[in-house]
Amino acid sequence: MSEFNEYQDKTVLVTGGAGCVGSNLTKKISELDAKKVIILDNLSSAYEWNIPRNENIEFIKGDILDEVVLKRVFKQRPSHIFHLAAHFANQNSVDNPEKDLMVNGIGILKVLQHAQLTGVDRFVYSSSGCGVYGLDSKMPFEEHDISISLHTPYQVTKLLGELYTNYFNNLYEMPIVNARFFNVFGPGEIPGKYRNVIPNFFYWSMTNQALPITGDGNETRDWTYVEDIVKGLLAMGIEEKAIGEAINLGSGKDHQVIDMANKVNELTGNSEDIAYRARRDWDAKNKLLSSIDKANDILGYKPSVSFDDGLKNTYNWFSDNWDNIEKCAEFEY
Numbered sequence: 001m002s003e004f005n006e007y008q009d010k011t012v013l014v015t016g017g018a019g020c021v022g023s024n025l026t027k028k029i030s031e032l033d034a035k036k037v038i039i040l041d042n043l044s045s046a047y048e049w050n051i052p053r054n055e056n057i058e059f060i061k062g063d064i065l066d067e068v069v070l071k072r073v074f075k076q077r078p079s080h081i082f083h084l085a086a087h088f089a090n091q092n093s094v095d096n097p098e099k100d101l102m103v104n105g106i107g108i109l110k111v112l113q114h115a116q117l118t119g120v121d122r123f124v125y126s127s128s129g130c131g132v133y134g135l136d137s138k139m140p141f142e143e144h145d146i147s148i149s150l151h152t153p154y155q156v157t158k159l160l161g162e163l164y165t166n167y168f169n170n171l172y173e174m175p176i177v178n179a180r181f182f183n184v185f186g187p188g189e190i191p192g193k194y195r196n197v198i199p200n201f202f203y204w205s206m207t208n209q210a211l212p213i214t215g216d217g218n219e220t221r222d223w224t225y226v227e228d229i230v231k232g233l234l235a236m237g238i239e240e241k242a243i244g245e246a247i248n249l250g251s252g253k254d255h256q257v258i259d260m261a262n263k264v265n266e267l268t269g270n271s272e273d274i275a276y277r278a279r280r281d282w283d284a285k286n287k288l289l290s291s292i293d294k295a296n297d298i299l300g301y302k303p304s305v306s307f308d309d310g311l312k313n314t315y316n317w318f319s320d321n322w323d324n325i326e327k328c329a330e331f332e333y
Helices: 002-007 020-031 067-074 090-095 097-118 153-172 197-206 226-236 257-268 293-299 307-320 322-328
Strands: 011-015 036-041 057-061 080-083 122-128 176-181 211-214 246-249 274-277
Touching: 002 226, 011 020, 020 036, 020 226, 036 067, 057 067, 067 097, 080 097, 090 097, 090 153, 097 122, 097 153, 122 153, 122 226, 153 176, 176 226, 197 211, 197 257, 197 307, 211 257, 226 246, 226 293, 246 293, 257 307, 307 322
Parallel strands: 011 036, 011 080, 036 057, 080 122, 122 176, 176 246, 211 274
Antiparallel strands: none
């Protein structure tokens, strides 16, 4: 990680830092000898046991909508901000659209305002490649081809976040980068009602349940291992050419849902089969695939962890942390 020595002796803020991407990113920045990595997380969908325990990491339990908490955080004048905090994700936003707008809309606006007042070297926002591209966007999705014909409040507010970061870049010349994630998976994501499919599948498979596929299983996703996402984010935090840009962070490869489910069952030894269910009303995209040419050109981004290796690493993390995961996983039955 010597190529990221620009983080040495810096104070870095990671909102939503207790989640999958945030905890892995925090750990890497800490290991790069940052002066301090501040995690701001309200633990609404994450857990304190998942936070790295290095001496230069400070955890602040708080909400990005809380002005008092934001003043406390920005008093430390972080030079780099990775804004990962979000109301996640599609089904949750359909069930709770007002909360989604508050967190993903007002929340990022508040963080941007404090960042502008204190001055930052870089503001990296976690947008959603699975959200801002629509049925009218061509695949593989390229950064210029976003859509305003969207299907969930989460997709709307993720695009809203990009509009706000662009506004602060245009008016205040804030050095922002919009990172468009594609189907992140890996160690650090606890399964639950509104979580992603891979951690949920591992949980159900390890508890000997059939894996529920909404659709026919031929749908594809661009699953991207969290370690590659973290490398992309670190590059966005220091590369001058990235300022003002929206950049996809994906694997550039797609895999069928049924193949993923079979791999999970094989890894866990689950003897139960697949349970097919009706597609969700909002789930209109049969296929997702990113173009990562721009990320490669600007950041030198090259995903290095294969899908199969990523699944194995995730299963190992589940096995090592099973007691905590089993206790924290929340589903409605």
